[in-house]
Amino acid sequence: MELINFIDITPTTAILLILVGFIGGMVSGFIGSGGAFVLTPAMMALGAPGIVAVASNICHKFPKALVGSVKRHKYGQVDVKLGLVLGLFAEAGVLLGKHVMTSIKHTFGAVGTDLYVSAVFIVTLAIVGGFVFKDYRKLKALDDAGEGEHIAPITRIARWVQSVNIPGTMIYSRGAQAEISVLFLVPIGFATGFLASAIAVGGFIGVPAMIYILGLPAIMASATELVIAFVMGLGGTLFYGLEGVVDIRLAMLILLGSLFGIQLGAIGTTYVKDYQVKFTMAVIMLTVLFSRFFYIPNYLVELGLMESLPKATGKMLKWAGDGVLALALVLGAYTVLHALFKGMREHKKQHASHTDSIGLGQ
C-alpha cells in the first residue's frame, strides 16, 4: 500500500504559497527561466512530497507557457516547428523520468522522491549556477571595458551542427535559419524532458542547447522553449495526474502569485543590463543549491540509510535549510524590485532633465 499525502492548506500555508509564487514569478520574469528552482524546493519545505511538488509545479507551468508562447509568437520570436519536434522528444524524456520517479516512490516512498529531487537539484544547480556565474563575470568584464552589450557569435559546435547533412532526417529551423538533423534534436529534447520530470525545470538544458548547439539567437531560444514547456508540461501533468499526485490547489495558489510577479520581473529586465540579470540568476541558484544540503541528512535517516540523529539536530537542520531557502527568495525579490524601482527613478530623472533641456518643461 502506498500513501502520498497532499498537504493541508491553512490560511498561513495559502499566503506563503502565494508569496512564494509571486517571488518565483518575479525571478522567472526577470531571468527568463521557469522559477521552478525556487518553487519546487519551497513547496517541499512546506511539506509537499517531492513528487507532488514537481507534479503540481508542472501543472501550474504549462498553461502559462501556452499563453507566453502565443504572445511571443506574435513578435516573431518562436520557432514553432523546432519547439514541437523538441517537445515530442521531451515527452519521451518526461515519460521515462516519470517512470524513474514513480519507481522510487514505490520502493522508497515519498521521502525517497524528496531525496531524488534534491540530488538532481544539487547536480543541476551546481553545473548551471556555476556556468551562469562565469558568464556574468565575462559579461561584466566586457561592460567595464566599455564594450557594452556583447552579442555572442554562433558557437563552433553550432556551426558544425548546422553543416551536418544526414539525408532523410533534416528539418528547417526558422530560428537557426538552417537545416538541422533531427538526430541532434533527439538527445536535447529527451534530456530536457527527463530533467523536467525530476525537478520541473527543463529550460536549463533546452535553452542553452538551442543557443550553443543549434545556433538560435537567445531571444528565440527562450521563446521557443515555451512551446517545449507547454508540450511537455501538458504531457507531464497527464502522466503524473494518472499517478494521483497533481495537487491543483498548490498549483493554483502558486499561479495566483506568479502571474503578478512574472510581469513585474519582465518589466524589471528593461531597466538593467544583461550581466545584472545573470548575477541574480547565479546568486539565487547557488543559494538554493546550498539550502538543499541541509535537508539531505533527515531524508537519509528516514530512509534508514543513516543512523538516527538527535531530534534537536534534525529540527535545526530543517530550519537551516528553510532559512537558506527563504534567504534565496528574499535575495531574488530584493534584487528584482531594487533594479525595477531604481531603474524607474533614474529613467524619470533623465526624462525630466531632458524635458527641461529642450524647453518642454515651460
Next chain:
Amino acid sequence: MAVSQTTWIKTLGWGVVTAGLYGFLFQYSEMFEHLAHTTLDSCLIHNDTDTAYHHKVTPEQCAAQNGSFIEGTWWYVFAPIAMALALSFTHGIFTGLFWDVVGLKAKK
C-alpha cells in the same frame, strides 16, 4: 497617462471572474482532492484526524484496513488541466490589466 474607465471596468471584471474561479476551487477543494487521488484505483481510509487515499492496493487489502475501495477513473485527470487552463487565462488577463492600471510600464 490616465487610465480609461473601460480599462478599470475590464480589470475589475476579470478580477471578479478570477476570484470566482478560485472561490469554486477552494469551496470544492475536497472534491478536487478526491478527483486527483482516484484517477487510479485507491483505498479511502478514515481515521480520527484525517482521510487518506492509499494506492497500489487490492480490494481485499483495503477491506482488511476498514477502507472503501474506489476504482480508478482515468479521465478525472482532466479536472486539474481544465482548472489550470481556465485560471491561467482569466488571471493572466487580470494581472496584465492590473499592472497597466497601477502604472508600471517597461522602459522604452
